[in-house]
Amino acid sequence: MSDAPALVVENLSLAIGPAGLVDGVGFQVAPGEVMAIVGESGCGKSVTAQAIMRLLPDAIRQTGGRILLGGRDISAIPERAMRAVRGQLMSMIFQEPQAALDPLTTVGSQIAEALRQPLGRVRGEVLRMLRDVGISDPERRIDQHPFELSGGMCQRIMIASALISRPAVLIADEPTTALDVTIQAQILDLLRRLAIERQTAVVLITHDMGVVADIADRVAVMYAGRIAEAGPTAEIFAAPRHPYTALLLASIPRLSDVPKSKLAVIEGRVPSPSEYGPGCRFASRCPRADARCAAETPPLRPLGDGRLTACFHAEAMA
Amino acid sequence: MIRHLAGRLGQALVASFGVLTIVFFVMRLSGDPTLLLVPEGATAEQIAALRHALGFDRPLFVQYLSYLADLARLDLGESLVQRSGVAGIVAERIPYTVELAAGALVVALGIGIPAGVAMAVWRGGMVERLLAGFVLTGQSLPTFWSGILLILLFGVHLRWLPTSGADGLSSLVMPAIALGALTMSTFARMTRIAVLDELSRDYVSAARARGLSLGAAVARHVLRNAAIPVVTIAALEVGNLLAGAVIVETVFAWPGIGQLAIQSIAARDFLIVQTVVLFVSVVYIGMNLLADIAYAVIDPRIRLDR
Ligand SMILES: Nc1ncnc2c1ncn2[C@@H]1O[C@H](COP(=O)(O)OP(=O)(O)O)[C@@H](O)[C@H]1O
Ligand SMILES: [Mg+2]
Numbered sequence A: 001m002s003d004a005p006a007l008v009v010e011n012l013s014l015a016i017g018p019a020g021l022v023d024g025v026g027f028q029v030a031p032g033e034v035m036a037i038v039g040e041s042g043c044g045k046s047v048t049a050q051a052i053m054r055l056l057p058d059a060i061r062q063t064g065g066r067i068l069l070g071g072r073d074i075s076a077i078p079e080r081a082m083r084a085v086r087g088q089l090m091s092m093i094f095q096e097p098q099a100a101l102d103p104l105t106t107v108g109s110q111i112a113e114a115l116r117q118p119l120g121r122v123r124g125e126v127l128r129m130l131r132d133v134g135i136s137d138p139e140r141r142i143d144q145h146p147f148e149l150s151g152g153m154c155q156r157i158m159i160a161s162a163l164i165s166r167p168a169v170l171i172a173d174e175p176t177t178a179l180d181v182t183i184q185a186q187i188l189d190l191l192r193r194l195a196i197e198r199q200t201a202v203v204l205i206t207h208d209m210g211v212v213a214d215i216a217d218r219v220a221v222m223y224a225g226r227i228a229e230a231g232p233t234a235e236i237f238a239a240p241r242h243p244y245t246a247l248l249l250a251s252i253p254r255l256s257d258v259p260k261s262k263l264a265v266i267e268g269r270v271p272s273p274s275e276y277g278p279g280c281r282f283a284s285r286c287p288r289a290d291a292r293c294a295a296e297t298p299p300l301r302p303l304g305d306g307r308l309t310a311c312f313h314a315e316a317m318a
Numbered sequence B: 001m002i003r004h005l006a007g008r009l010g011q012a013l014v015a016s017f018g019v020l021t022i023v024f025f026v027m028r029l030s031g032d033p034t035l036l037l038v039p040e041g042a043t044a045e046q047i048a049a050l051r052h053a054l055g056f057d058r059p060l061f062v063q064y065l066s067y068l069a070d071l072a073r074l075d076l077g078e079s080l081v082q083r084s085g086v087a088g089i090v091a092e093r094i095p096y097t098v099e100l101a102a103g104a105l106v107v108a109l110g111i112g113i114p115a116g117v118a119m120a121v122w123r124g125g126m127v128e129r130l131l132a133g134f135v136l137t138g139q140s141l142p143t144f145w146s147g148i149l150l151i152l153l154f155g156v157h158l159r160w161l162p163t164s165g166a167d168g169l170s171s172l173v174m175p176a177i178a179l180g181a182l183t184m185s186t187f188a189r190m191t192r193i194a195v196l197d198e199l200s201r202d203y204v205s206a207a208r209a210r211g212l213s214l215g216a217a218v219a220r221h222v223l224r225n226a227a228i229p230v231v232t233i234a235a236l237e238v239g240n241l242l243a244g245a246v247i248v249e250t251v252f253a254w255p256g257i258g259q260l261a262i263q264s265i266a267a268r269d270f271l272i273v274q275t276v277v278l279f280v281s282v283v284y285i286g287m288n289l290l291a292d293i294a295y296a297v298i299d300p301r302i303r304l305d306r
Helices: A045-053 A079-085 A107-113 A119-132 A151-163 A181-198 A209-215 A233-238 A243-250 A291-295 B002-029 B044-054 B060-072 B086-121 B126-140 B143-157 B169-199 B202-209 B214-251 B257-266 B270-298
Strands: A007-016 A019-029 A034-038 A060-069 A090-093 A169-173 A201-206 A218-223 A226-232
Touching (some): A007 A045, A019 A034, A019 A201, A019 A218, A034 A181, A045 A060, A045 A090, A045 A169, A090 A151, A090 B202, A107 A119, A119 A151, A151 A181, A181 A209, A218 A233, A226 A243, B002 B270, B086 B126, B086 B169, B086 B214, B086 B270, B143 B214, B169 B214, B257 B270
Parallel strands (some): A034 A218, A090 A169
Antiparallel strands (some): A007 A019, A007 A060, A218 A226
């Protein structure tokens, strides 16, 4: 992974009205690498993905930061130029695969849209892509509508449409959350294999530490619009250095768990953007919080092992 | 799909039979037309003789059964006033009403649907506010009032268009606008809601993430999805158009079936009124069946669900 990064997000900040949603988020992803963004619902993962695609809802503004795609800053290029980026250099898949496909259009035509050609002209290429994402009987499936396919198959269709023009970056926003556990594992395997084969940089958004463990090379843990801790997955799982990461890890169900034993749950709730104050945003729920945590924002700082942590108590956790 | 259509057809037949029955009895509540037909100064015996000849001395229910029997033989009867076949009299007027309704539908669809799409796509801006004002105007002016305003402005004041009658395309313009205005507003509002609803769906974000412009996503995906609720309204609106035609034809002296119906009610020419009502129900049923077929054409989930 010594390649130049395919995607660099620097200091991204987003706001809705006066309230900041995302505050100085940054990370990078190399070709062929899967980087997970993990955090509880509402912490700003989806808006971060939309900001990278430049598809933010009208109400949300980018207030700072840069997005470099293959070294080029795309955060201020005109919408016309951005259309040449979307689907070609950078693609996205969604949480509800069936909702992400137009119910009235055949899946083949929707995949062909990414090639900017009518299906008739690129049928062979689409069929090859369908085979590549593991759709059996592609000759029949290509002319079917989303309602004739299962959720897992629809997600494979979405992956096909996202990767057919060989983009450098794929953003996957909770791609398996709506699927059954067995299908979930198949889709994650598929993403992993395609990322390596095609050298695609994958940003995988999830709220599930189990998914991170399955697929991610590196992980960024988000809390309330900020990155709490980031680094190689193995390192972070072995020794979390942020109390929030530690609690998230303790909440993963394990096979060795006694059935019906209580999972560790994090007390309290995530503050909403209008409640963000000074200091560490996790302080109100943190077992280690002290006066300094409530007053001062802990900076995201390197700990020397390739990891970044935003906690005053990181050393004490070693 | 075929079974569904057959079911709908059955329902529609029952409904129009009901309407026909109501019209038959309501028309007769106000008395029979004998007095309007006899010459002035006729004796009571002459009146009774005519009443007997026309069959109005029979009990109402017997008259009703005899009407149904004629109808079953596709015999629509004779006009009491004009002394000629009802079928011919009504058929002569139908093309005018069809022309008027078609003109109104062109106004309603041609302006209403693009206006609705524009209001949804450019929501929250100047475009939406301007169009919303326009739509509200079309919706709040009563048909007879907007008809009279149009005549005063374009017919009397500017002298651009003829004030009444059916003589070529120029005479159709004002009646079509007066009749189509309300339907145009309905289409604009419904289209706006349907398009807004579709725009918020994930498949629109997904299409844009694939590199489609918002306009291309609307053209390729949103319009077809939004068409489904709009088609439902369109079928219902044709009924409203025919009802509105009664007023517009009277205001503009347009010789269609609406005008004929008003004249015939005044003359108690029962069979003509009943035949006009029958025609309107048949058109209404036809439109609803057409809508059902349109759903199947638009939506594969209906088409393939046998
Ligand atoms: N379209 C929107 N309009 C207003 N607020 C939004 C919108 N989308 C997201 N938000 C707000 O932004 C914050 C982050 O949301 P999101 O990125 O969806 O969280 P996550 O994906 O991590 O669950 C939430 O507080 C949410 O309420
Ligand atoms: Mg989300």
